[in-house]
Amino acid sequence: MRAMHESQKLLATRWNSAHDMLQRLLEQQPAIHAALLSAEVRKKGKDICTLSEADITAAEEVVTAMKPMKVATLVMSEEITQTLSVVAPLLALLIHLQDSPTDSNLTKVIKSVMCQALNKRYLNKETLYVATAMDLRFKALPFLSKDQRQDYLCYYPCRSYKEQSITETPKLAFTAGLTTSGKIGPFNTETPLIYSRVFTNIGGAYNPTTGIFTAPVKGVYYIRFTAFNNKNGEWMAVNLYHNSERILHNSELANGHSFIANALILQLEQGSVVYLRLPQNCGLYDDPSSLNTFSGFLLFPL
Structure with missing residues (x-):
C-alpha cells in the first residue's frame, strides 16, 4: 500500500516521469494540506513553501496535456511482443490531439513542444507505414489519406488474402x-x-x-x-x-x-x-x- 503513495522522481531517461511526478503530487494534495495545518509544522511557518492555486491549476493542465503520451507508452510496453506497426497509428493519434479549442495557453505550448519532438524523432515515416500496412489490426489505415492508403495496400496485398475465402x-x-x-x-x-x-x-x-x-x-x-x-x-x-x-x-x-x-x-x-x-x-x-x-x-x- 505504501508503494502506491510514494512520491515520484523526475528522471531524464524515464519516459513520462514528469507526468507521474505531478500526478502523484496532485493526488497527495489533501494529505499535504493536512500536514501543513499541524501545529508542529506551523511553528516553522516561515520555512514552509506551498503551492498557490495557480500552481495547482498549472500542474493539472500539464498532467492532462501529457496523459495521451503516458497512455501511448503503456500501449507499447504492454504488448507481449513489441511491433513497429503500432508506432504510426499511435503517432498519428498523438499529433491529432494537439488541436483543441478549449486548451489554455500553457496546454497549447506543452502540446506544441511534444508535437515538434515527435515529428523530429520520426522524420521518415515510410518504414512505419509499411509495417502498419502489413498488420491486420490496422487494415483500414484510417490515419492516412485515401491516396496514401492505396499506395501502401497495393504493395502489401497478402493481408487481404488472409481475409478471403479459401475457395476464392x-x-x-x-x-x-x-x-x-x-x-x-x-x-x-x-x-x-x-x-x-x-x-x-x-x-x-x-x-x-x-x-x-x-x-x-x-x-x-x-x-x-x-x-x-x-x-x-x-x-x-x-x-x-x-x-x-x-x-x-x-x-x-x-x-x-x-x-x-x-x-x-x-x-x-x-x-x-x-x-x-x-x-x-x-x-x-x-x-x-x-x-x-x-x-x-x-x-x-x-
Whole structure:
C-alpha cells in the first residue's frame, strides 16, 4: 500500500516521469494540506513553501496535456511482443490531439513542444507505414489519406488474402518496363534491375521501388522478361533469381539491335520472391518503347 503513495522522481531517461511526478503530487494534495495545518509544522511557518492555486491549476493542465503520451507508452510496453506497426497509428493519434479549442495557453505550448519532438524523432515515416500496412489490426489505415492508403495496400496485398475465402482465387498479374533514360550499365558488379514503369499491377504483388515480385499465396506462376541492347560488341545479359538462387541466365553479344526474351513457370511458396539482375560487365538499353520488361501472373493457387 505504501508503494502506491510514494512520491515520484523526475528522471531524464524515464519516459513520462514528469507526468507521474505531478500526478502523484496532485493526488497527495489533501494529505499535504493536512500536514501543513499541524501545529508542529506551523511553528516553522516561515520555512514552509506551498503551492498557490495557480500552481495547482498549472500542474493539472500539464498532467492532462501529457496523459495521451503516458497512455501511448503503456500501449507499447504492454504488448507481449513489441511491433513497429503500432508506432504510426499511435503517432498519428498523438499529433491529432494537439488541436483543441478549449486548451489554455500553457496546454497549447506543452502540446506544441511534444508535437515538434515527435515529428523530429520520426522524420521518415515510410518504414512505419509499411509495417502498419502489413498488420491486420490496422487494415483500414484510417490515419492516412485515401491516396496514401492505396499506395501502401497495393504493395502489401497478402493481408487481404488472409481475409478471403479459401475457395476464392486471387487475381494477380503485373508488367513493368525498365526505364526511359537509355543506357543501363555496364557495371563492375552484378546489379539489381528495377523495373519502375508499372503498366499493370493487379493485386499489388510487384514492388516498383525494389524491382521484386513477392508471391502473396502459394501457387504456380508464369514469369517472363525481355531484354534489349543496341551497342555493338557489348554483352547483354539477364539473371533471374528465385529468392537467393539464380535459376536462369540469358546472354548475347549485341550486334546492332539485339533482343532476347524468355519465360518459365515456377511453383512459389507464399512470401517467395522473384527478381532480375544485370550481370557484371553487361549492358542494356531502354527508352519509352519499353524494350526491357518484367511480367508475371498467377496461373492457379495451391
